[in-house]
Amino acid sequence: MNVATKQWVAVGQLNDIPRQGARCVKNGEMTIAVFRTSDDRIYALEDKCPHKNGPLSQGIVHDGCVTCPLHNWVISLETGTAQGADEGATLSFPTKLEEDGSVLIGL
Amino acid sequence: MSKQNLVIVGNGMAPGRLLEHLFEATDSYNVTIFNAEPRVNYDRIMLSPVLSGEKSFEDIVIHSEEWYAGHGITLHKGAKVSKIDRAAKTVTSENGITAPYDKLVIATGSSPFIIPVPGKDLDGVLAYRDLEDTYGMMKAAKAGGRAVVIGGGLLGLEAAAGLRMQGMEVTVIHLMASLMERQLDPAAGFLLQRELEGRGIEVLCEANTKQILGTDKVEGVELADGRIIDASLVVMAVGIRPSVQLAKDAGLEVNRGIVTGFDLKTSDPDIYSVGECVEVGGMVYGLVAPLYQMAKVAAAHLSGPSDAAFQHVETPTKLKVTGVNLYSVGDFAEGPDREDIVLRNASAGTYKRVILRDNKVIGAVMYGDVADGGWYNEMLKSGEDVSDKHETLIYGQMFQGGGAVDPLAIVAGLSDDAEICGCNGICKGQITSAITEKGLTSLAEVRAHTKASASCGTCTGLVQDLMTITLGEDAAAVPEGMCGCTHLGHGDVRRLIVAKELKSIPAVMQELEWTTPEGCAKCRPALNYYLISDWPGEYADDMQSRFINERVHANIQKDGTYSVVPRMWGGITTPDELRAIADVADKFDIPTVKVTGGQRIDLLGVKKEDLLPVWKDLNDAGMISGAAYAKGLRTVKTCVGKDWCRFGTQDSTGLGVKLEQFLWGSWAPAKLKLAVSGCPRNCAESTCKDIGIVCVDSGYEVLYGGAAGLHIQGTTKLGNVATEQDVIEVVGALTQFYRETGYYLERIYKWADRIGYDHVKAMVFDDLEQRHAYYERFVYSQKFAQIDPWAERVAGAEAHEFSPMAEIKLEAAE
Numbered sequence: 001m002n003v004a005t006k007q008w009v010a011v012g013q014l015n016d017i018p019r020q021g022a023r024c025v026k027n028g029e030m031t032i033a034v035f036r037t038s039d040d041r042i043y044a045l046e047d048k049c050p051h052k053n054g055p056l057s058q059g060i061v062h063d064g065c066v067t068c069p070l071h072n073w074v075i076s077l078e079t080g081t082a083q084g085a086d087e088g089a090t091l092s093f094p095t096k097l098e099e100d101g102s103v104l105i106g107l
Numbered sequence: 108m109s110k111q112n113l114v115i116v117g118n119g120m121a122p123g124r125l126l127e128h129l130f131e132a133t134d135s136y137n138v139t140i141f142n143a144e145p146r147v148n149y150d151r152i153m154l155s156p157v158l159s160g161e162k163s164f165e166d167i168v169i170h171s172e173e174w175y176a177g178h179g180i181t182l183h184k185g186a187k188v189s190k191i192d193r194a195a196k197t198v199t200s201e202n203g204i205t206a207p208y209d210k211l212v213i214a215t216g217s218s219p220f221i222i223p224v225p226g227k228d229l230d231g232v233l234a235y236r237d238l239e240d241t242y243g244m245m246k247a248a249k250a251g252g253r254a255v256v257i258g259g260g261l262l263g264l265e266a267a268a269g270l271r272m273q274g275m276e277v278t279v280i281h282l283m284a285s286l287m288e289r290q291l292d293p294a295a296g297f298l299l300q301r302e303l304e305g306r307g308i309e310v311l312c313e314a315n316t317k318q319i320l321g322t323d324k325v326e327g328v329e330l331a332d333g334r335i336i337d338a339s340l341v342v343m344a345v346g347i348r349p350s351v352q353l354a355k356d357a358g359l360e361v362n363r364g365i366v367t368g369f370d371l372k373t374s375d376p377d378i379y380s381v382g383e384c385v386e387v388g389g390m391v392y393g394l395v396a397p398l399y400q401m402a403k404v405a406a407a408h409l410s411g412p413s414d415a416a417f418q419h420v421e422t423p424t425k426l427k428v429t430g431v432n433l434y435s436v437g438d439f440a441e442g443p444d445r446e447d448i449v450l451r452n453a454s455a456g457t458y459k460r461v462i463l464r465d466n467k468v469i470g471a472v473m474y475g476d477v478a479d480g481g482w483y484n485e486m487l488k489s490g491e492d493v494s495d496k497h498e499t500l501i502y503g504q505m506f507q508g509g510g511a512v513d514p515l516a517i518v519a520g521l522s523d524d525a526e527i528c529g530c531n532g533i534c535k536g537q538i539t540s541a542i543t544e545k546g547l548t549s550l551a552e553v554r555a556h557t558k559a560s561a562s563c564g565t566c567t568g569l570v571q572d573l574m575t576i577t578l579g580e581d582a583a584a585v586p587e588g589m590c591g592c593t594h595l596g597h598g599d600v601r602r603l604i605v606a607k608e609l610k611s612i613p614a615v616m617q618e619l620e621w622t623t624p625e626g627c628a629k630c631r632p633a634l635n636y637y638l639i640s641d642w643p644g645e646y647a648d649d650m651q652s653r654f655i656n657e658r659v660h661a662n663i664q665k666d667g668t669y670s671v672v673p674r675m676w677g678g679i680t681t682p683d684e685l686r687a688i689a690d691v692a693d694k695f696d697i698p699t700v701k702v703t704g705g706q707r708i709d710l711l712g713v714k715k716e717d718l719l720p721v722w723k724d725l726n727d728a729g730m731i732s733g734a735a736y737a738k739g740l741r742t743v744k745t746c747v748g749k750d751w752c753r754f755g756t757q758d759s760t761g762l763g764v765k766l767e768q769f770l771w772g773s774w775a776p777a778k779l780k781l782a783v784s785g786c787p788r789n790c791a792e793s794t795c796k797d798i799g800i801v802c803v804d805s806g807y808e809v810l811y812g813g814a815a816g817l818h819i820q821g822t823t824k825l826g827n828v829a830t831e832q833d834v835i836e837v838v839g840a841l842t843q844f845y846r847e848t849g850y851y852l853e854r855i856y857k858w859a860d861r862i863g864y865d866h867v868k869a870m871v872f873d874d875l876e877q878r879h880a881y882y883e884r885f886v887y888s889q890k891f892a893q894i895d896p897w898a899e900r901v902a903g904a905e906a907h908e909f910s911p912m913a914e915i916k917l918e919a920a921e
Contacts, residue, residue: 012913020625020651024912038625058658058667059628062628063624
């Protein structure tokens with residue numbers, strides 16, 4: 001991603017997102033899933049599984065990955081790539097967590 | 108050629124293994140076994156998990172009755188041999204059975220050493236040797252109180268840990284200055300002691316038992332220094348003595364054990380001996396690996412001329428206490444010609460020590476981090492010169508070459524003759540070639556063909572790694588454990604959750620040593636269910652471990668929308684309910700309205716953000732969630748029954764409504780669908796449901812275990828009852844038994860196939876007391892389950908699930 005064109009957008013507070021869970025952010029036509037891991041790291045992926053567009057935000061979060069609710073593909077939260085034998089990747093966005101708990105996404 | 112008579116005295120693990128080898132090579136013997144214990148052959152080293160409640164006797168049986176029958180073996184159970192007549196070539200048992208032999212194998216094993224102190228014969232003083240002792244301890248543990256274990260060696264500590272897990276207070280009395288001093292150095296002994304004390308086990312080292320107190324049963328133990336410890340149970344685990352009396356009486360050469368040559372022949376060439384009773388090369392053995400080697404050598408000589416010879420091999424020691432990792436092998440006494448390399452990590456509580464002589468590994472002791480035990484043992488066996496890796500040796504195999512920490516790479520890097528299974532002496536090459544040559548694909552098959560990991564089971568992970576390496580990811584996708592995060596199966600996990608009172612997902616993962624930090628999408632929902640089922644009212648449902656359907660109480664569809672199904676009790680509805688459903692469908696533009704197979708109405712294509720208002724409208728019309736998404740009670744389908752039908756014998760509709768009102772909200776291992784038919788014409792299709800009721804003139808038939816999905820199967824009858832209340836009690840009890848023992852996602856028919864229909868009937872139908880107890884437990888758990896999730900969420904629960912966190916309206920970038 002081209003850093004020069006990036007814009008940091010505040011999308012809410014860390015506590016708005018359940019641990020090992022996700023919330024959605026609507027960005028025009030696109031939905032972005034914002035994940036919070038058990039150790040409070042934040043990741044953002046387009047809410048579309050590379051397999052059949054399943055909503056990743058609805059999956060189970062574990063060990064830095066999310067398992068898609070439709071067909072159990074496992075997607076890396078950090079890179080958006082499918083794990084194991086599956087191939088494919090979904091868009092990932094950089095995130096920032098401010099000291100006051102604000103969550104920012106780089107778009 | 109007519110068959111020769113082979114008689115075996117003793118039915119432990121060594122002769123069991125001997126027969127396996129023998130039958131592979133020849134069928135030229137009629138085999139007769141005399142067993143002093145009244146049962147088949149079992150895995151004695153697994154008694155500790157039986158004691159701790161982690162396994163049952165059935166789990167540790169090596170050879171079933173069928174195996175003996177299949178090989179035409181005459182097995183005299185509970186028959187202790189009292190005499191060998193070498194001139195007549197016969198043996199005779201105490202209960203008067205005489206058998207002639209051409210070849211005889213003495214496998215009398217060992218007996219526990221009982222220290223000769225006053226009080227040793229009191230009731231409540233046990234050894235730790237066989238299943239009777241184990242059951243005796245479990246029985247004593249039920250009564251509670253304090254147990255004193257005399258002896259801080261391998262067996263004593265396993266007994267102490269098991270008794271502690273059974274809920275007793277435990278004190279270990281050990282004569283020496285540190286625990287397991289024969290296998291561990293003092294540093295590792297200290298770490299072990301600290302771990303055991305952390306579990307509430309009191310450890311007294313350098314403590315000498317003076318006498319056991321009590322009049323007719325044990326009341327306490329007095330030490331030589333005058334201290335008195337109250338006790339209701341005393342376990343002596345100070346050592347074993349080879350059982351040689353029978354051989355001695357027969358005039359065979361006996362020293363510490365029954366003396367044999369390296370061919371395992373005693374001083375009489377027609378008599379062999381194997382097991383703990385043997386003294387070979389001046390050594391007596393107690394660990395299973397050398398005993399199995401004896402069995403193999405003796406079998407080779409019995410099946411024909413052979414040059415097989417027993418060889419002394421260093422055997423690593425491991426303690427079978429869940430959560431304690433220690434490993435020791437070889438020689439670790441200190442000496443001027445030896446070099447020690449030690450690595451400690453105090454915060455992690457780990458300790459590693461490798462002992463070298465002439466730049467060769469001669470011993471290793473590890474506590475906490477034992478991953479490199481096999482690697483050191485391999486160097487010890489090969490005697491390779493380790494000068495080139497001297498500096499980095501202690502950091503382990505992964506450090507060599509500085510590769511990424513991948514456990515598979517470690518296993519892949521082992522040489523073909525690296526030992527994987529210490530109990531059975533199975534090397535890597537034997538396992539990988541068995542997998543490829545015989546096309547093995549499951550752990551059970553690998554165990555059956557190679558014996559690797561079939562004894563104590565601590566190398567199961569290594570064997571699975573080997574399967575993954577040999578077969579590729581296909582093998583990794585179907586591990587024997589419940590998922591890739593653990594090698595424990597569902598049954599083990601369920602048993603341990605109850606036995607160890609684990610009440611949260613992190614507690615389960617920590618105590619049962621999950622290999623991943625947070626589990627995966629397979630194990631987390633299973634654990635969440637097991638905890639809900641086992642600890643009603645105590646465990647808080649973990650929404651993040653539920654599949655989306657159960658988290659948002661609707662069924663996700665392929666386009667990411669949801670379907671909503673309100674309950675219609677027993678398939679009965681009203682014009683008002685139907686109007687409300689029609690209004691909801693109009694108001695929210697719901698594209699599809701469909702009648703389901705379970706006699707209710709499905710609204711398909713609801714957008715996630717519309718779920719709350721849809722539920723609110725349905726709630727307002729008096730309807731609740733139909734749980735059409737749940738691993739739990741779905742529907743109770745009915746026919747119209749005697750109110751309308753000219754054939755109806757009972758009020759099937761009314762009973763269906765009552766059952767659904769009784770059962771709704773309950774979670775189960777998998778979905779649960781019921782039906783009630785008003786007569787044997789069975790219009791509600793009861794005979795293919797998870798649980799079905801068929802009304803008859805005299806009452807009700809209760810059926811269960813039907814399936815009509817991928818698999819089609821008719822129900823099996825549980826029994827007949829007279830009243831509606833009886834139906835409700837039996838169905839409640841059956842459901843609860845299934846809830847408590849089913850594996851996650853295992854439908855009731857698979858569960859019943861697995862545990863047996865007779866068993867289910869005995870538990871929840873025939874035994875009225877038991878039936879009522881299960882029913883009561885179900886009723887209790889329903890107190891926490893019968894809450895309409897829609898109403899809760901309309902009132903504000905889990906609000907984050909249903910609305911986006913933000914909508915970004917981006918301005919043009921500046």
